[in-house]
Amino acid sequence: MGFYLAQLLTGLANASSLFLIACGLSIIFGVTRIVNFAHGSFYMLGAYLSYTLVTHLSALGALGFWGGVLVSALLVGVIGLLVEVLILRRIYRAPELFQLVATFGILLIIEDAALAIWGAQDLLGPRAPGLSKAVRILGEPIPQYDLALIVIGPVVLGLIWLIFHRTRWGVLVRAATQDREMVGALGVNQALLFSSAFFLGSVMAGLGGALQIPREAVNLNMDLSVIGDAFVVVVIGGMGSVTGAFIAAVLISVLNAFAVLVFPQISLVLPFIVMALVLVVRPYGLLGKPGSEKGAPADPEAPLRPLNPAGRLAMGAVVVILALVPLVSADFTMILLVDVLIAVLFAASLHFIMGTGGMISFGHAAYFGVGAYAAALVVKWLGLSMVPAMIVAPVASGLAALVFGWFCVRLSGVYLGMLTLAAAQIVWGVTFQWQDVTGGDDGIIGVWPAKWASSETAYFYLALVLCAGGVWLLRRAAHAPFGYMLRGIRDSEIRAEAIGVDTRFHQWMAFTFAGTLAGLAGVVSAFAKGSVFPDVLNISSSIDALIMVLLGGIHTLLGPLLGASVFVLIESWVTRLEYWRFIFGLIILGVVLIAPDGLAGALSRLLAFLKARIRPGTDTKKEALHGQRS
Amino acid sequence: MGNVLEVRSLSKSFGGIRAVRDVSFDLKRGEFLALIGPNGAGKTTCFNMLNGYLRPDTGSVKLLGRELVGIPPRKVWRMGVGRTFQITETFRSMTVLENVQMALISHNRRIFDLFSKATALYRDEALKLLELIGMAAQADRPCAELAYGDLKQLELAIALAHDPDLLLMDEPTAGMAPNERIALMQLTADIVARGHVSVIFTEHDMDVVFAHSHRILVLNRGELIAEGTGDEIRANALVQEVYLGGGSLFHEKETAHA
Structure with missing residues (x-):
């Protein structure tokens, strides 16, 4: 009996850390509709930063630990904010999902930056002062820190709920999650809303990572290993729903804690099996709403045209050149x-x-x-x-x-x-x-x-x-x-x-x-x-x-x-x-x-530009038209 | 000619609201039938049951003797029912002509063709349809840059592509400029006048309704309250009550004008 309770508590502690990272991802997606692959990197950065801060502040005891954790979370928030303002904001108008490419680039950059700063070896963080021992519950040893995490998860959920339901900002975030265009039409400063949502989401990821250091060694694989599970939790809960993310985190973690007892190999795929089952029954996740799956509204695509003769020639030429490569190389x-x-x-x-x-x-x-x-x-x-x-x-x-x-x-x-x-x-x-x-x-x-x-x-x-x-x-x-x-x-x-x-x-x-x-x-x-x-x-x-x-x-x-x-x-x-x-x-x-607009878009713009240079007539005509209008 | 469509005791409830109650009517070949009623009368619900988007709780819809209830919209279309939408639905990444060609390709059951060039198929037929609705000049324009009124016309061309027996038009002129409305409905009336296709349309613009329809059905709170020609409906006390709410001068003037 005690053993099963211990498994349950471990599951709940895992759920808390999973929830922290997933809720940030969910908030960011809900408001900005960005599938943020860099979220795992923010989580990893939180862990590394808090490793450094907490080790340096260890003389301060509990204050040093918790202070270090909070400061690292905020620092990650600032980094997230910089990413949003400097990069993502410039490409909100790009086709659906394009921002995902940028977040992937950021993921690569952060991974190597962490390698340069902290090195490739695993770093074992200090334990939380005052919570470093285990208590016995029904005879089973339970780490005190796990119990603290079990409390922290719901507390954070409660705080976010309060922010979302009791502050104007929170109401706007929820409104934007439902209908971004309408919020914009009501005169809300979207740039500010997006940046602040991105900040909050990044803080959550950082916090999740920072709180993880007493439990697992900080390493360079944390980013990709967590992002899959985080996405699963967000999707099961329903994109944009923080409460849904919490329920999903608990569901996944507790199921996993018990499933490994029966079938140890399953933990790799269990979250994905659960997600698949949930999505088959509820296509928008547990608490998601229809429409929550859609990205930002996209400009309509131009009609498909067959390649013009020059394009055909170019494609043929590429194949012919490829076929000739073995002769020379x-x-x-x-x-x-x-x-x-x-x-x-x-x-x-x-x-x-x-x-x-x-x-x-x-x-x-x-x-x-x-x-x-x-x-x-x-x-x-x-x-x-x-x-x-x-x-x-x-x-x-x-x-x-x-x-x-x-x-x-x-x-x-x-x-x-x-x-x-x-x-x-x-x-x-x-x-x-x-x-x-x-x-x-x-x-x-x-x-x-x-x-x-x-x-x-x-x-x-x-x-x-x-x-x-x-x-x-x-x-x-x-x-x-x-x-x-x-x-x-x-x-x-x-x-x-x-x-x-x-x-x-x-x-x-x-x-x-x-x-x-x-x-x-x-x-x-x-x-x-x-x-x-x-x-x-x-x-x-x-x-x-x-x-x-x-x-x-x-x-x-x-x-x-x-x-x-x-x-x-x-x-x-x-x-x-x-x-x-x-x-x-x-x-x-x-x-x-x-x-x-992607490489192909850039190429066609370049071709159009060159055409205009070669035949300036078209360009002046356009200018003349423009002049007439203005 | 016999009846193209026979609708018998159609009913549909949403939760506790009985959106459509026991509606029955017939439609003859070549008839131009208007379905009118105040907002929330059940027009769109009624429509969606005719074309398979909604399954009625009870009742039957027979097209040339064949039951339509329980058949998905795509099959209803194949049985010879075309439709246009209240809010236009077109393929925005295609040209005007391609939109019509797609309907023809589907009608000829070639959508799984992997090798033919789609733009080369049924081009002449599609152009003929565009000529019919007066949009041949816009054939190669991308659909995404058309004005709303043009999109509504294009929908008509798409709906006529498989030479339907019945055409369902849900608020065909909603969102159009007044002169466009008249042109579109005149066009539809001309097509009906050839005698093959029957049309049912819902409409809020009474000018349009009284100018073209052969017969009018009036729905209120889900029930059919009147049926008849324009003059009969105009004279019907119950309809006046429903529409005018008993003697609002503003509305009386408008009706008199119509």
């Missing part, structure tokens, strides 16, 4: 270019559902990974050769997408994205844990191409044919009735239904189609590397694809191609440098600020 270049080709196909397949279909996916790596693993498994267990494996793999991905897609297309917006993430995490967890079949962390090695394709040159041509073919198929589909109707459903589901379209079914098929092609990219990658590891399935692999699509420009078919190429080329260059994350993060932020 070293193996190293070809290996890099194969990576580019794989990324381009992967990103293009994600763009098909995200850009053309308007279905956000935070877990597209699942289908890439299933493709790679399916190939590796049939090679390893059935002894199949490359060509049959290359046929089996996309089929397997397609089937996986068919199964997960059935659930996913029932949701929309960020909730849909989170369910795709849950699917990916579940696949990852199973792969990671199922050592006997998948090799677990050790992966599967010895996935070599057939003899005829084993030279770098031959495999390069094979990859070129498969990836270029896949991209061509995706483009063709986007211009065909299938893609057009998918876009139509994105524009207006009601209209699509009113002209006889089964919208869910159509989206489901598109999801499956994109998953199949992601699987093709996966199998090309598996044979290129000769091995498969679980990290092809993890969150950062999904995020990479997301960044490629968004960075390239979600509103054009060319965007993912540009985004993926640039991403892989820059990454392969910077990863050779020390503190490459910092540099990569800065590059991403630079691109985001210079080209808020």
